[in-house]
Amino acid sequence: MAELNQKIEEAKVALDAHVAEIVKWHFSPESGCPFWLDWAKDAGWDPAAEVKCLDDLLAKFPNFQDEWLRDQQPEVWVPAKFKGKPFNIFETGGTTGMPKQRIGWEDYKIDYSEFSNTLDDAAFPRDHYWLMVGPTGPRRLRLSIEHLANVRGCSCYFVDLDPRWVKRLIKEKQFDQAKDYMEHVVDQATTIMKNRSVSALFTTPKLLESIAERYESEGSSLYDAGIRGVFCGGTTMDPQYTRFLCEELLENKIGFVPTYGNTLMGLAKHKPLTPEDKYSITYYAPQPRASMRVLNPDTNIPVEYGEWGRVELTTLTKEFFMPRFLERDEAIRREPIEPYPWDGVAEVRPFGALTKKIVEGVY
Amino acid sequence: MINIPVLRWGEPYESLETEKVIHHRTGEVLASVGQANPGLLARDMRKAARAREALREIPIKDLIEMMKKAGDLYLNATLPLGDGEQTPDDFARQQSASTGLPEHMCKFNMEKNHFVLNHMDQIFDALTRGLDLDILQRGFGVEERGVPVSYQAQSPVLGMVLPSNSPGVHTLWMPVIPMQIGLVLKPGPQEPWTPYRMFAAFTEAGVPKEAIGIYPGGGDMGAETVSRCGRVMIFGSTATVKNYSGNEQVQVHGPGYSKILLGDDVVDQWEDYLDLMADSIYKNSGRGCINCSGVWASRHTEEIAEALAERIGPYEVKDPTDPEAGLAAFTVPGQAEAVWGMIEEGCKETGTTHVTEKHGPRLEQMERCDYIRPTILHCDSPDLKMANTEYMFPFTSVVKCPQEQMIEKISGTLVASAITNDETWAAQLTDATNIDRLNIGAMPTIALNWLQPHEGSIVDFLFKARAYQTPDERLQRLCNGG
Numbered sequence: 001m002a003e004l005n006q007k008i009e010e011a012k013v014a015l016d017a018h019v020a021e022i023v024k025w026h027f028s029p030e031s032g033c034p035f036w037l038d039w040a041k042d043a044g045w046d047p048a049a050e051v052k053c054l055d056d057l058l059a060k061f062p063n064f065q066d067e068w069l070r071d072q073q074p075e076v077w078v079p080a081k082f083k084g085k086p087f088n089i090f091e092t093g094g095t096t097g098m099p100k101q102r103i104g105w106e107d108y109k110i111d112y113s114e115f116s117n118t119l120d121d122a123a124f125p126r127d128h129y130w131l132m133v134g135p136t137g138p139r140r141l142r143l144s145i146e147h148l149a150n151v152r153g154c155s156c157y158f159v160d161l162d163p164r165w166v167k168r169l170i171k172e173k174q175f176d177q178a179k180d181y182m183e184h185v186v187d188q189a190t191t192i193m194k195n196r197s198v199s200a201l202f203t204t205p206k207l208l209e210s211i212a213e214r215y216e217s218e219g220s221s222l223y224d225a226g227i228r229g230v231f232c233g234g235t236t237m238d239p240q241y242t243r244f245l246c247e248e249l250l251e252n253k254i255g256f257v258p259t260y261g262n263t264l265m266g267l268a269k270h271k272p273l274t275p276e277d278k279y280s281i282t283y284y285a286p287q288p289r290a291s292m293r294v295l296n297p298d299t300n301i302p303v304e305y306g307e308w309g310r311v312e313l314t315t316l317t318k319e320f321f322m323p324r325f326l327e328r329d330e331a332i333r334r335e336p337i338e339p340y341p342w343d344g345v346a347e348v349r350p351f352g353a354l355t356k357k358i359v360e361g362v363y
Numbered sequence: 364m365i366n367i368p369v370l371r372w373g374e375p376y377e378s379l380e381t382e383k384v385i386h387h388r389t390g391e392v393l394a395s396v397g398q399a400n401p402g403l404l405a406r407d408m409r410k411a412a413r414a415r416e417a418l419r420e421i422p423i424k425d426l427i428e429m430m431k432k433a434g435d436l437y438l439n440a441t442l443p444l445g446d447g448e449q450t451p452d453d454f455a456r457q458q459s460a461s462t463g464l465p466e467h468m469c470k471f472n473m474e475k476n477h478f479v480l481n482h483m484d485q486i487f488d489a490l491t492r493g494l495d496l497d498i499l500q501r502g503f504g505v506e507e508r509g510v511p512v513s514y515q516a517q518s519p520v521l522g523m524v525l526p527s528n529s530p531g532v533h534t535l536w537m538p539v540i541p542m543q544i545g546l547v548l549k550p551g552p553q554e555p556w557t558p559y560r561m562f563a564a565f566t567e568a569g570v571p572k573e574a575i576g577i578y579p580g581g582g583d584m585g586a587e588t589v590s591r592c593g594r595v596m597i598f599g600s601t602a603t604v605k606n607y608s609g610n611e612q613v614q615v616h617g618p619g620y621s622k623i624l625l626g627d628d629v630v631d632q633w634e635d636y637l638d639l640m641a642d643s644i645y646k647n648s649g650r651g652c653i654n655c656s657g658v659w660a661s662r663h664t665e666e667i668a669e670a671l672a673e674r675i676g677p678y679e680v681k682d683p684t685d686p687e688a689g690l691a692a693f694t695v696p697g698q699a700e701a702v703w704g705m706i707e708e709g710c711k712e713t714g715t716t717h718v719t720e721k722h723g724p725r726l727e728q729m730e731r732c733d734y735i736r737p738t739i740l741h742c743d744s745p746d747l748k749m750a751n752t753e754y755m756f757p758f759t760s761v762v763k764c765p766q767e768q769m770i771e772k773i774s775g776t777l778v779a780s781a782i783t784n785d786e787t788w789a790a791q792l793t794d795a796t797n798i799d800r801l802n803i804g805a806m807p808t809i810a811l812n813w814l815q816p817h818e819g820s821i822v823d824f825l826f827k828a829r830a831y832q833t834p835d836e837r838l839q840r841l842c843n844g845g
Contacts, residue, residue, distance in 0.1 A: 209402050216409065240380035241400050248406055279379055 007341035011287065015342070016053035018288035018316060023051040026079065026321040035068070035076040036321060054291065057314065061323035066093075069100035069264075077103050079318060090140035092263040095167045099138070102263050107319045108140050111266035111286055112148040118269055119152070123229030123255020124200045130156040133189040133203040133211070134234060135163045140263045145202050145231075157196060159188045161207065186210045193225050201227050204234040205245060212249040223253050233259035236349040239279040246279070258283075260348055264322060265290045265313050271337055271344065280332075280347055284340035290315045292345055294333035302343075303333050310351055327351070365394045367445035367555055369579065370562065371407050372414060373572025382552060382579070386460040387694040387732040388683070393457050394445070396555050399578040401587035404547070407576060408520075408591045414545025415519035417571040423496040426541035426570070427483045433561070433568035434480025438473055442563035454560055456684075458530055461553040463692030463732055465683045468647055472530045476557070479534045479813060483541060489814035490538060490822050497842070500543065503831045504842050511838060513831030514822075518593025518612075520545035520576075521825060524585040525558065526598040527551030527694075528755055531651050532616065533561070534813075535596065535821070540565060544825055545574045549588045553694060555579060589613060594825055614824050618753040619652030619777030621808040624792075625660035625667075626783025627766045633663050634670070636782055636805060640759075641674045643780065643807040645737060648691035649757030653778050653800075655808045656753040658761045659745070659769055668718045668741040668761035675737040675757060676722035690756065692732035699726060699733030702754050706738065709749035716741040718761075745772035770795045778808040 026032045027040050027048035040047055051057050074089055082105060090108075091099040130149040136142035136158055149156040161181075169178040189211055192198065201222075203211065208230060212222050222230075230250060237245070237258055246256050260283040261267035268283035268290075285292040293302050294309040303309035311329045315322040330352070331345035368375035378397035386393055418426065436442060441450045449457070455469040462469075479486060491499060494514075498504030503513035521539050525548060526532060539546055548558040558577050566572045578584055589595050596614045597603065604617035623640055625633060643655035658667060681688035693699035703726040710717045718739045719725065727734045737757035742750040745764040751774055752760065764772055770791060773779065780802040781792050789803050802810070 209405070213405060216406070238380060240378050240398065241402075243379055244400050244402050248402070 004336065004338060004341060007338065008336050011336075011341040012054075015288045015291060019054045019057050020052050022316040022318065022321060023057065024048045025318055029080070031079055031081045031318075033077050033079045035072060038076075054314075057323055058293075063312075064322045064325040066100050066325070069102060070098045074101060074103045077320070082319070088140070088143065089138065090263045091138035095164045095171075100263070102140070102320060104140070104319050107266065107289075107317050108144045109147050110317075111261075111289070112144045113151050114286060115267050115269065116148055116151050119257065120229070120255055123257075124152065125154075125228065127153040128199045129197055130154050130200040130202065131159070131189065131192055131198045132156055133159045133185065133201070133207050134161050136160040137162065141261075144267070149200075154200070157192050157198065159185060159192065161185045161204075182207070182210055186214055190214050193227075197226060199226055200229045200231070202231040202233075205232050205237055205241065206235065208232055208245065208249060221251065222249060223251055227254055229255040229257065231257045231259055233261065237281060238347055238349065239281075242273075242281055243279040246273075260345070262327075264320075264325060265292075265315055268292075268345075269340060271334075271340070282334045282337075282344040282346040283348065284337075284342065284344045285313070287340070287342050289317050291342070293343065294331055294345055297330075297351075305333050305335050308332055311345055311348065364392045365445045365447040365449075367394050367396045367559060367579075369397045369399045369403065370559075370572075370575065370577040371403065372410060372576050373562075373566065373574070376403070384457075384461045384553060384555065385731070387463050387692050388460075388729070390731055391460070393460055394555065396550075396552075396579045399580045399584055401580070401583050404576075404578050404584065404587050404591055408547075411519045411545065411547075411592075414574045414576075415516065415543060417573050418540065418543040418545065419500070421543075421569075421571070423487075423500050423541055423543060426543065427487060427496075429565070429568040429570055430480045430483040430537070430541055433564040433570070434477045434483075436567050437480065437560060437564040438477040440564070440567070442560060442567065444559055444563065449556075449560060449563075454556055458554065458556045459683045461556070461694070462528060462530060463683070463694040464530060464648060464650070465681070465685070465688035465691065467686050467688065468691070469530065471647070472533075475531065476533055476537065476561075479537050482813065483538065486538060486813055487541060490820055499826070501841070503833075503838075505838060511831055511833070513829050514826040515829055516542075516544060517825060517827055518544070520547050520592055520594075522547040522549070522588040522592030522595035524549045524588050524595065524597040525551045525554065527553035529598070529650055529652075530554055530557055531647065532598060533557045535616070537561075538821060539825070540570055540574060542822070542825060546576070547588060547592055548575070548577045549584050550577065550579050552579070552581075596824075616652065619654070620657065620751060620753050620773075620775060621653050621655050621778035622657040622659055622773055622776050622780070623655050623808060624769055624773070624779055624781040624783075625658070626781065626785050626788055627661055628785045629782050630660045630663055633660065633667050637667075637670055637674065639780075639782075639805055639807050640667070640671060643809055644671065644759045645675050645678070645689060645757045646807075646809055648689060649737070650691055650755045651809065652753075653809050653811065654757070655780075656759055657751065657773070658759055659764050659773060660761070661763065661765050664743070664761045664763040665741055668716075668739050671759065671761065672718040672722065672739040676719035676739065678737050678757075680727050680734045680736065690734050690736065692729075692734055693756075694732050699735050700728070702756075703735055706740075706749070706754070706758075709747075709752070710740065712748055714743040715747050715749045715760075745769075770797070773797065778802065780804075780806050780808045 026036045087103040090102050093099045132145045146156050215221055258270050258281045266286050268285050271282040291314045293312045295312050296303050297310045311327040311331050313325045313327050328351050329348050331348040334344035334346045336342050369378050380398040381395045383392045384394040441448050455466050458469040459466040505511050521544050523536050550558045562575050598616045604615045607613040607615045678689050718741050725736045725738050735756045740749050740760045742760050742762045745762050749760050750762045776798050778800040779798045782805050
């Protein structure tokens with residue numbers, strides 16, 4: 001315990017130093033981007049001088065507004081030091097209207113290279129083939145997964161699923177169309193899997209169910225199809241659902257790596273499941289590059305460990321600074337653990353899931 | 364508190380997700396019910412054929428005997444329930460506590476279910492119109508009149524998406540097991556009691572447990588049950604009924620809009636039928652689809668409405684354990700308030716009058732549940748909004764309508780009790796396709812003859828009659844046990 005406490009303290013010190021460095025970077029004319037430099041002028045205070053630690057940031061910055069990522073042209077986010085370097089434009093949201101856009105250069109590679117170090121070679125063998133079945137298009141995820149495969153010496157096949165279209169179908173109650181579209185995606189995925197050697201699968205929980213069901217209806221299974229490791233992310237996975245995936249679809253024989261991430265944060269790592277967890281998945285932000293808190297939505301104060309609250313994300317890289325962004329997710333606040341000595345978020349689900357209908361769709 | 368698991372073809376499955384069933388007055392947690400995720404059912408349905416196979420290993424006549432035994436067990440025995448046990452009194456108490464129905468009505472429902480199970484042979488005979496059970500079992504055979512017939516099961520299991528608010532509906536699925544068809548039950552969140560107690564009684568009586576699955580869950584489980592089972596029975600609103608209209612896989616039980624129609628030949632003696640009308644409206648807390656929600660006549664409607672209001676308007680809310688309690692609680696938060704809001708809105712229309720108003724406020728709100736006391740409206744035209752409505756409490760509109768317009772204006776009606784001696788009108792009523800169950804004569808809408816099917820025969824729903832030709836020699840050999 002003393003060792004963990006020491007690690008928690010060390011992580012806090014490291015995060016504070018990182019916060020100071022990143023804020024200074026984004027709010028200094030020689031390195032910062034036009035958006036934040038202009039913002040500081042309007043705000044009337046100097047973040048570069050006044051923010052020395054995370055608590056300063058949390059106390060002084062308001063919530064990041066996602067409209068800023070919709071309304072502003074991408075070049076306002078280019079830090080001076082990156083000027084002239086072409087960037088990737090990644091999108092999130094956009095079922096209707098303008099999506100949120102985040103620009104980037106190397107961040108996704110750093111996040112996913114780090115993530116690769118947490119993977120088990122038995123489930124995700126090196127020098128083999130992967131398949132991603134899910135949202136590609138303008139999403140960071142597509143390049144990230146390919147990069148992750150590449151750093152492990154693998155190549156990756158892709159089958160696209162357009163979540164904006166699925167959400168629209170479901171909102172318009174065109175359930176048959178949504179089902180047909182899902183079948184179409186599953187057809188493509190199983191065609192690749194049957195004709196190529198694939199050992200790792202990245203997909204969403206619902207698609208995983210459908211792909212597994214397709215194999216099982218043919219008297220086979222994901223394991224028989226050669227799959228040894230599965231990444232899943234994108235929608236809610238409560239403990240019962242996680243257990244269902246592990247026990248029934250993956251037969252406790254296929255490695256399972258749940259993921260929580262998005263274009264704005266990067267990729268959180270999960271605490272490896274133990275029997276005591278009862279399939280409750282806890283994620284830890286890739287600190288110090290990003291930090292998450294779980295807040296009481298009424299008071300904006302962190303909830304106690306074990307309690308539900310809204311997820312607040314702060315992204316802290318030289319490419320992108322996003323303080324106190326309120327995610328559209330809620331989660332249980334969990335204690336730090338040895339490999340990740342900072343707060344975790346568990347059982348992530350859409351914010352207000354218990355009180356309103358959320359379209360998560362078939363994907 | 365009892366922990367109740369999901370049952371996957373009879374095998375308990377401890378879900379990590381649970382929902383609590385709460386006492387509607389005290390807030391006591393009665394049970395924690397494991398919630399199934401839709402994927403569980405999707406996978407289990409691959410073994411649905413086994414449910415029917417297991418039942419086909421037992422002759423129908425033996426299954427019918429098992430139903431009788433199960434009926435006795437259900438009514439009288441202490442049976443296992445999750446990690447505990449349940450006496451018959453526990454059952455009535457728990458069902459009342461979670462559904463809001465008074466305890467004595469829950470006990471009456473138990474008697475009703477027992478009656479159906481105990482008379483399964485007669486009910487079966489009625490449902491199949493006297494078909495030789497061996498024909499249903501074998502799938503084909505020769506009728507007494509010498510004609511070969513065949514009945515083909517359309518699904519190995521029947522899915523049931525059950526409601527929370529009306530324990531009376533369970534009689535509908537009781538003949539399914541002796542038809543050698545398995546059951547996939549998705550209980551209503553507040554009424555897990557009957558499916559689990561029936562399962563315990565059935566299996567103790569000898570029904571193979573792998574013939575029955577119980578999958579508690581939310582709306583997504585209901586949708587999965589509908590999409591995965593070849594034949595499904597669901598309960599819902601008029602919109603639900605419309606949604607599944609024309610879908611032969613789904614039998615929807617919606618609002619009944621049941622009515623009493625007073626013929627011109629008897630309406631001047633309306634007072635003779637006041638008890639019958641009041642019983643049809645009020646009994647079993649007015650919650651059933653067979654309870655009367657409209658009394659239609661060409662004249663005296665104001666007097667009828669006043670008399671009914673006088674008769675049932677003063678009924679008070681009583682504790683659910685009170686043997687005199689006649690009203691059921693609304694246990695879904697906000698529901699009673701919303702219903703009363705709709706009624707108040709409807710009463711704003713000219714020609715609609717709230718006749719029970721003088722007997723005190725109707726909406727009674729409590730900490731965890733609400734009540735609406737019996738409500739009688741008068742509508743001076745069949746075209747008024749409130750002339751054809753139904754709510755899940757004792758509610759009736761007394762509607763003034765010329766007899767010659769009545770059949771058309773009543774629209775879809777589950778039970779019509781037409782009190783008349785006018786055979787010409789009776790013949791028109793007999794031909795009216797918008798009436799499901801028809802009573803001609805002084806009969807309350809709630810008087811069910813169990814030997815006659817309710818909203819379409821379940822045999823017709825589960826089995827398809829078809830032509831079947833084979834050489835006589837083979838037919839004789841197989842049908843005579845050769």
